[in-house]
Amino acid sequence: MHYTGTIYRPPFESASLLLQVTAGCSHNRCAFCTMYRDVPFRMEPMEQIERDLDEAARRYPHVRRVFLENGDPFVLSTERLAAISERIHERLPEVETIAMYASVLNIKTKTDAELRALRALGINELNIGVESGLDDALQAMEKGYTAAEAVAELTRLREAGIDFGANVILGAAGAGRGPENAVMTAELLNATKPYLIFTGTIHADPGCPLYENLQSGAFTESTVGEYLDEEETLLQCLDIDCRYFGLHPSNIVPMDGRLPADRETLLAQIRAAREAFTPRQLASRPRRYGEGAVVIED
Numbered sequence: 292m293h294y295t296g297t298i299y300r301p302p303f304e305s306a307s308l309l310l311q312v313t314a315g316c317s318h319n320r321c322a323f324c325t326m327y328r329d330v331p332f333r334m335e336p337m338e339q340i341e342r343d344l345d346e347a348a349r350r351y352p353h354v355r356r357v358f359l360e361n362g363d364p365f366v367l368s369t370e371r372l373a374a375i376s377e378r379i380h381e382r383l384p385e386v387e388t389i390a391m392y393a394s395v396l397n398i399k400t401k402t403d404a405e406l407r408a409l410r411a412l413g414i415n416e417l418n419i420g421v422e423s424g425l426d427d428a429l430q431a432m433e434k435g436y437t438a439a440e441a442v443a444e445l446t447r448l449r450e451a452g453i454d455f456g457a458n459v460i461l462g463a464a465g466a467g468r469g470p471e472n473a474v475m476t477a478e479l480l481n482a483t484k485p486y487l488i489f490t491g492t493i494h495a496d497p498g499c500p501l502y503e504n505l506q507s508g509a510f511t512e513s514t515v516g517e518y519l520d521e522e523e524t525l526l527q528c529l530d531i532d533c534r535y536f537g538l539h540p541s542n543i544v545p546m547d548g549r550l551p552a553d554r555e556t557l558l559a560q561i562r563a564a565r566e567a568f569t570p571r572q573l574a575s576r577p578r579r580y581g582e583g584a585v586v587i588e589d
């Protein structure tokens with residue numbers, strides 16, 4: 292299989308066949324993201340995709356799920372995505388789902404009929420960085436859409452039968468605004484009904500605007516206690532049936548459950564963490580390591 296640069300995938304796609312159909316990200320300007328800063332966006336040649344599928348057919352003939360790479364393959368035209376999907380089904384007849392990263396901006400470029408046609412070809416369960424329901428946070432993160440636009444596009448996606456998992460960022464609005472971010476993000480998610488919510492806390496590596504803003508003090512990160520309060524509010528406000536996946540290393544409390552069934556269990560985990568931390572720890576800001584992994588010092 293042909294892969295260039297770093298290949299990213301959500302943790303729940305660990306059993307999927309990873310098929311590279313693009314390099315980089317067509318947007319490549321979110322303020323917190325360094326994933327593809329030095330990778331110019333491009334489409335992979337169809338001959339290469341076909342060679343990879345031929346190899347996959349020999350090595351993994353019974354694969355049932357494919358995850359298209361890289362940053363936002365859903366930006367490809369409907370014709371291109373349809374041609375890739377057809378080649379997948381020709382060579383891997385047991386494939387049921389073709390998933391990928393996508394953005395709200397990608398959905399905008401497709402008509403309702405095109406979205407339905409892509410769903411009919413097995414494209415489903417897109418992973419979308421929704422991030423926040425607060426317009427000023429979305430603007431500061433340079434996402435390129437408003438919360439209302441996100442609701443409109445994600446609703447079109449769902450009405451075409453395409454499910455999506457939503458990535459959301461706790462602390463996206465910064466210190467002192469956690470509950471506000473949680474309420475507005477829950478409102479967006481309740482309106483659009485993702486099948487999965489993937490949470491992480493805000494963090495940045497060198498080489499992106501958010502890192503500079505954290506260093507200069509232009510953006511103040513939430514404290515440990517504020518992160519816990521924000522996630523508690525988010526869980527209380529969510530009114531949908533979905534998986535709540537909080538196992539990103541940047542989370543203060545690792546958790547994974549279903550809503551609404553596991554809501555009280557997840558809330559109890561947050562409350563237990565709050566009781567376990569000292570007042571000083573709750574008032575501190577987490578130390579970060581790779582992928583934003585948190586360490587809370589004594």
Ligand code: SF4
Binds near residue numbers: 318320327363
């Ligand atoms: S967060 Fe996603 S959409 Fe934004 S620049 Fe990074 S890969 Fe692209």
